[in-house]
Amino acid sequence: MSTVDSGVWAAPGRVNLIGEHTDYCDGFVLPFALPHRTEVIAARLDRPEWIVSSSLTGETVTFDLSEPVTGWAAYVAGIVWALRDAGYDVPGARLDISSGVPGGAGLSSSAALECAVLSALVDLGGLDLPVAQRPKLAQRAENAYVGVPCGIMDQSASTLCRAGHALFLDCRSMAVEQIPLDLVGHGLEILVIDSRAPHQLVDGEYAARRAACEKAAEILNLPALRDATLADLSRLDDPLLIRRARHVVTENDRVLATIELLRDGRIREIGPLLTASHASMRDDFEITVPEVDTAVEAAIAAGAYGARMTGGGFGGCVLALVDTDRSDDVAAAVAEAFRANGFTSPSFFSATPAPGATRLS
Numbered sequence: 001m002s003t004v005d006s007g008v009w010a011a012p013g014r015v016n017l018i019g020e021h022t023d024y025c026d027g028f029v030l031p032f033a034l035p036h037r038t039e040v041i042a043a044r045l046d047r048p049e050w051i052v053s054s055s056l057t058g059e060t061v062t063f064d065l066s067e068p069v070t071g072w073a074a075y076v077a078g079i080v081w082a083l084r085d086a087g088y089d090v091p092g093a094r095l096d097i098s099s100g101v102p103g104g105a106g107l108s109s110s111a112a113l114e115c116a117v118l119s120a121l122v123d124l125g126g127l128d129l130p131v132a133q134r135p136k137l138a139q140r141a142e143n144a145y146v147g148v149p150c151g152i153m154d155q156s157a158s159t160l161c162r163a164g165h166a167l168f169l170d171c172r173s174m175a176v177e178q179i180p181l182d183l184v185g186h187g188l189e190i191l192v193i194d195s196r197a198p199h200q201l202v203d204g205e206y207a208a209r210r211a212a213c214e215k216a217a218e219i220l221n222l223p224a225l226r227d228a229t230l231a232d233l234s235r236l237d238d239p240l241l242i243r244r245a246r247h248v249v250t251e252n253d254r255v256l257a258t259i260e261l262l263r264d265g266r267i268r269e270i271g272p273l274l275t276a277s278h279a280s281m282r283d284d285f286e287i288t289v290p291e292v293d294t295a296v297e298a299a300i301a302a303g304a305y306g307a308r309m310t311g312g313g314f315g316g317c318v319l320a321l322v323d324t325d326r327s328d329d330v331a332a333a334v335a336e337a338f339r340a341n342g343f344t345s346p347s348f349f350s351a352t353p354a355p356g357a358t359r360l361s
């Protein structure tokens with residue numbers, strides 16, 4: 001592999017069309033990449049040292065991995081660490097980071113950062129790391145170095161997505177299928193509503209959901225909830241575990257049903273599946289908050305075909321499938337519902353499926 005001395009790399013955030021909290025259950029997800037991305041201006045150094053700055057924090061952090069790195073720079077150090085741990089000779093580098101991905105809104109700014117840095121270091125070092133293997137390495141950085149027990153979806157989306165497509169990922173086999181998602185050609189729009197609800201309890205609750213799913217699979221004597229059917233759930237005694245597992249089992253089915261419809265070009269018909277996914281997250285998985293529930297209800301009342309929270313939960317964003325010419329009305333109705341409930345004003349953007357990580361120059 002040839003090396004480069006410097007350049008600019010970018011990796012996007014994502015929304016997940018459907019398939020929430022299924023990735024760590026070996027299940028199915030269907031994210032697409034956003035045009036919002038994190039950019040890294042990178043230059044190789046002739047010594048094993050990394051000098052990292054972020055326009056978001058205004059800070060510059062220098063590390064050589066002899067001491068643990070904490071805070072936001074841990075996402076960068078984790079990539080260096082995971083590459084080294086996998087046996088790669090990682091080049092030292094100066095990395096200047098800027099991002100258009102809203103942070104902590106469930107749009108995966110963390111994976112965008114990891115995947116942009118990973119792309120840069122791979123090219124600067126001429127490392128032989130096939131694209132298909134990059135998501136696992138970036139996930140390992142977040143799991144083992146940063147300490148966040150995330151699944152594989154975010155890093156896969158940020159790396160593997162293609163413009164105009166959603167990414168159907170089997171999180172067990174890592175098999176990938178690019179599903180065409182021509183919203184514009186169908187007069188449709190995915191309206192993303194940032195609820196701006198304060199993210200609270202996110203880390204602990206995420207870990208608790210993951211533990212519940214693992215416990216349910218263990219009681220059922222299955223490798224993961226991916227392998228469970230609705231009939232299996234009658235073998236669980238704990239009503240809470242039944243509800244948690246039911247979300248995962250039904251959500252995997254909804255992903256597959258969504259893909260069938262999209263393959264047929266019947267995009268509007270996925271609306272009820274999106275809304276059913278939201279109800280499952282609200283009632284069975286219990287990861288929604290009043291702001292996102294309000295956004296979903298108001299969007300549907302104003303004519304959206306379907307709507308759901310996207311991302312890990314406890315705040316963050318809602319996506320709504322709307323006719324393009326209804327988008328403004330739906331946004332206005334959601335804003336009005338937030339006003340009536342005394343919530344912080346939401347923000348809105350229209351999401352079009354964009355490409356995954358890439359070298360820009």
Ligand code: ADP
Nearest residue numbers: 054056072099103104105106107108109110113
């Ligand atoms: P999400 O991935 O949904 O945006 P996370 O909590 O997983 O939320 O990741 C957000 C964290 O990622 C931030 O708190 C920060 O530590 C780090 N991060 C993301 N983008 C940047 C950036 N451009 N500069 C510095 N840190 C960043």
Ligand code: MG
Nearest residue numbers: 108109110111
């Ligand atoms: Mg994240």
